[in-house]
Amino acid sequence: MMNKSTRRHRVEEFTAGYYGVCTAGGMLSAGATHLAITPLDVLKVNMQVNPIKYSGILSGFSTLCKEEGASALWRGWSGKLLGYGIQGGCKFGLYEYFKKIYGDLLVDQRKGVIFFLSSASAQIFADVALCPFEAVKVRVQAQSTFAKGLSDGFPKIYANEGFYGFYKGLLPLWGRNLPFAMVMFTTFEHSVELMYHNIIQRKREDCSKTQQLVVTCLAGYAAGAVGTLISNPADNIVSSLYNKKAVTVMQAVKNIGVANLFTRSLPVRLAIVGPVVTLQWFLYDSIKVLSGLPTSGGLRRQLKDTELLSYEATP
Template sequence: MRGVEGRICEEFSPAYYGLCAIGGMLSAGTTHLAITPLDVLKVNMQVNPVKYNSISSGLTTLLREQGPSALWRGWGGKFFGYGVQGGCKFGLYEYFKKLYSDVLVGHNRSLIFFVSSASAQVFADVALCPFEAVKVRVQTQPNFAKGLVDGFPRLYATEGLSGFYRGLVPLWGRNLPFSMIMFSTFEHSVDLLYRNIIQRRKEDCPRIQQLGVTCLAAYAAGAVGTFISNPADNIVASIYNRRADNVLQAVKNIGFLNLFTRSLPIRIALVGPVVTLQWLFYDSIKVLSGLPTSGRLTSHLEEISGTA
């Protein structure tokens, strides 16, 4: 394959997947770090909805009782945990999308996007789970630990290795549907914007316009994925804080309707901008490396799926 001037690597090469993993790590880690205060409030609203019953009153209660520093509790878990998860999620998604597009010849693109994102997310959540287990406890139990350095040995001493992965299944339950919906919505939104709104090929658009399409498609993907994943997000918080021993007990304690509504406004405020910034940072790294932005990335996907 001939090299393209300005590119530091070729698409679908090992270096390309490595670059995607680094881009995903940097974009996910930095964006999750930035919204740590809102994440602290969200987790406390999920665990203790009576005390933290709204965004404004919950924020006031946290500041009054624990001070401004409480809003940054668990920042290490956010930065390192979601950085590792982002590296796996984006890098492996690119790998699996190429793999499955070659294997699932004749199938439509939605199936390829679904199985690619699901495969990547399985590995990403295994990497994230120990960080998430410590982070949630640090954020909701002020006397548990100060951060990852003392949180990891404290959790291992009290609950053993299983404590780090107690919430893995609910985490999959939250993140697998979200990831599948997010990546598929993003890909189809990019396609819709270029095909029906801009009515030009991506390659014919300036890079700044391509990044604008990335942001619009990412925000749509985040909004749709948030609602789908909200029940599992509440279950994860309940299990990690020992409010429930299993999924069925958590559902019973929270209530079916509350699974969808509890903490939903703050999650929408969190997830939409975070997903948008992640894709913007991720695609900016691609652009700086001389690579095309995400979505409508490879013509072979359209050719083998029989859809344009």
């Protein structure tokens, strides 16, 4: 039983403090993990922009190091850290917020609908925040003479292309990240429920914190792998547009080829995204646990004929 001191310092769910913890957890987990995989991301972008030269993971790393030095593998690190940190804060924090809002409003809807709407709503705002950072990052990674990082990349894009230069990739970015987020969050939620209900066969609150975090990691990996398969075509289009390999989305599709949209850079994206999403969920839920909150998964919403709240997670 919690004593009064513990109760005072425990963050209550669905308060401003709760959403603040979720936002901070999203920022820290997304920023740290994306920074860690910068070399893989540099390779991925170059494989998308110049697939003949960078045809494989090992050969691609070798080519980059031989021609530009090992430091080339860390190009765009500041965009990864700040851009994806801000995006992660918006994505996780707003997802929790919208999940509560939609859960209360759409009481007769299936949980999957709530997860889809919540993740899509959160991702729309998250990508608006990310887009300027992504515009600089992709060019820094694929064009060694463009800029060193955010400090000189931002003014260079603005001087050459104006404000539009930061957001010309927003639609394909939404095309990549909206399906990814919707599939990723929904797969995570259903995976958590499946593991507690069918595999562990215990309620979440009856499991230790370590067991809960193991469930988080397994569900996170499944969510990242499925989301990657869905979002790969749009990811190739984003890289093509920002590196001026195409002017429009249709031109990018024509240049790359429909089949290549799904296969180009897919192995390296799977190598990146699966572990990254797993680590993000682990760090995110670890921060929630340290704040006295339950691990992620489940839908809490108002019941029809009572003032009590029902937590629909794991039976």
